[in-house]
Structure formats: structure tokens, C-alpha cells
Amino acid sequence: MLEVIQDQGLGARYDIYLPIHKGLRAFMCQLRPRVGALDTEDEAAVTEALEAVRALIVLCEGHLTKEDTLVHPYLEECAPGSAEGATAEHRDHAVSLEILAAQADLVARTRGTARVSAALRLYRLLALMVGENFIHMHAEETDHNAVLWGTRSDAELQGLEARIVATLTPAESAATLRWIVPALTPAERLEFLLPIRDNAPPVVLEEILSVVRPYLDGAAWSKLERGLRRAA
Numbered sequence: 231m232l233e234v235i236q237d238q239g240l241g242a243r244y245d246i247y248l249p250i251h252k253g254l255r256a257f258m259c260q261l262r263p264r265v266g267a268l269d270t271e272d273e274a275a276v277t278e279a280l281e282a283v284r285a286l287i288v289l290c291e292g293h294l295t296k297e298d299t300l301v302h303p304y305l306e307e308c309a310p311g312s313a314e315g316a317t318a319e320h321r322d323h324a325v326s327l328e329i330l331a332a333q334a335d336l337v338a339r340t341r342g343t344a345r346v347s348a349a350l351r352l353y354r355l356l357a358l359m360v361g362e363n364f365i366h367m368h369a370e371e372t373d374h375n376a377v378l379w380g381t382r383s384d385a386e387l388q389g390l391e392a393r394i395v396a397t398l399t400p401a402e403s404a405a406t407l408r409w410i411v412p413a414l415t416p417a418e419r420l421e422f423l424l425p426i427r428d429n430a431p432p433v434v435l436e437e438i439l440s441v442v443r444p445y446l447d448g449a450a451w452s453k454l455e456r457g458l459r460r461a462a
């Protein structure tokens with residue numbers, strides 16, 4: 231059952247979960263109906279859909295690792311025990327991702343009626359995985375942010391975010407930004423990209439914009455361009 235949530239600081243404090251969780255939700259929401267509508271006799275469509283499933287799995291595995299190695303130890307310093315529940319859920323999520331990967335492999339290997347049932351099971355497993363992640367991400371955004379906002383300044387949280395970003399490989403970075411930037415509001419996009427414009431070599435912003443441009447509509451793209459032309 232939904233409750234009215236009183237998030238002290240929501241929208242006003244620095245939220246390390248907002249961009250990545252919006253990106254993950256967007257990817258999951260786009261992929262689930264795509265797998266549900268998959269034509270299992272169309273090899274090209276199956277290959278593309280399974281590539282997308284595997285890309286989601288890789289993104290989720292990377293996200294689990296970042297949270298386990300950087301965010302949860304930080305939370306434990308802020309409030310001992312505060313990351314225990316999420317850490318346990320992450321172990322379950324890792325198993326879910328393995329099951330999902332095995333099911334994707336089964337869809338790839340099978341043909342005919344065996345593939346039809348393998349693809350239907352993949353769709354159902356993906357729906358369960360999305361469901362467990364949606365509940366989990368909401369708990370992190372509320373319970374973990376309450377701890378972070380109650381004990382740390384925005385500058386300290388930005389420092390944590392910078393340590394997370396520093397661990398991303400170029401491939402992880404591109405895969406993550408492809409989903410994050412289009413999933414944000416125009417104002418959030420600028421909040422996310424202006425510090426990069428101001429602090430990184432120009433080529434970094436150019437590369438990010440080339441990754442995300444195909445996924446922004448005309449209005450979103452011109453708002454972003456206008457905002458990025460603003461004086462530093």
C-alpha cells in the first residue's frame with residue numbers, strides 16, 4: 231500500500247540516488263514490454279532484445295558493486311547498521327541477475343515452441359526482477375537518504391558521488407549516461423551536466439552529449455543546449 235511520504239530534503243538536498251535510479255527505472259520500463267512483445271521467430275529481434283537484457287544485467291551488476299563497495303560502507307560510518315538490509319537484498323539481486331542471464335542464454339539456444347516458453351519465462355523473470363528493484367530503490371531513496379541527509383552535507387555527498395564516478399570505466403560511463411540523462415527533467419539534466427562543463431575538459435561534455443543526443447527529443451535537446459550555453 232502506498233503511503234504519503236515525508237522526505238525531508240527531497241528535491242532540496244543532494245541526492246546521490248536520483249540520476250542512476252531514474253536511469254535504471256527507465257531502462258527496466260522500456261525493456262520489459264519489449265521482451266513481452268518479442269517475436270521469437272525473428273532472429274535479429276531476438277538477438278537485439280537479448281543484447282539489451284544482458285546490457286541491463288551488466289548495468290545492474292555494476293550498480294550493485296558501486297553501492298556495496300562505496301555507498302554502504304559510507305552509510306555504516308554515518309549510522310551503524312543502516313546499510314544492512316540493502317546489503318542483504320543485494321545478495322538476492324545478484325542471484326536474480328544470474329537467473330536472468332541463464333534464461334536469456336536459454337532463449338538464445340532454443341528454437342520453436344521451446345523458445346516461445348523460454349521467452350515467456352524470461353519476460354516473467356524480468357518483471358519480478360524489475361518489481362524487486364523498484365521496491366528496493368525506493369527504500370534506498372527514502373531510508374538511506376534520511377541517514378545521509380541527517381549526517382552529511384551536500385558537499386560531502388558530492389564527494390562520495392565523485393568517488394563513485396571515478397571508478398567507472400569509459401564503457402560503463404557511456405552505458406550509464408545513455409539511460410541517466412534522458413531520464414532526468416530538463417532542470418536535473420543541467421544540474422547533472424553543468425559541473426561537468428565547468429570542471430572537466432570540453433571533450434568530456436562533448437562525448438556525453440554525443441551519447442545522449444539520439445535519446446532526447448527536439449524540445450529536450452534545445453533546452454539542454456540553451457542551458458549549457460549559460461555563463462559559468
Ligand SMILES: [Fe+2]
Binds near residue numbers: 294297316320366370
Ligand atoms: Fe541498491
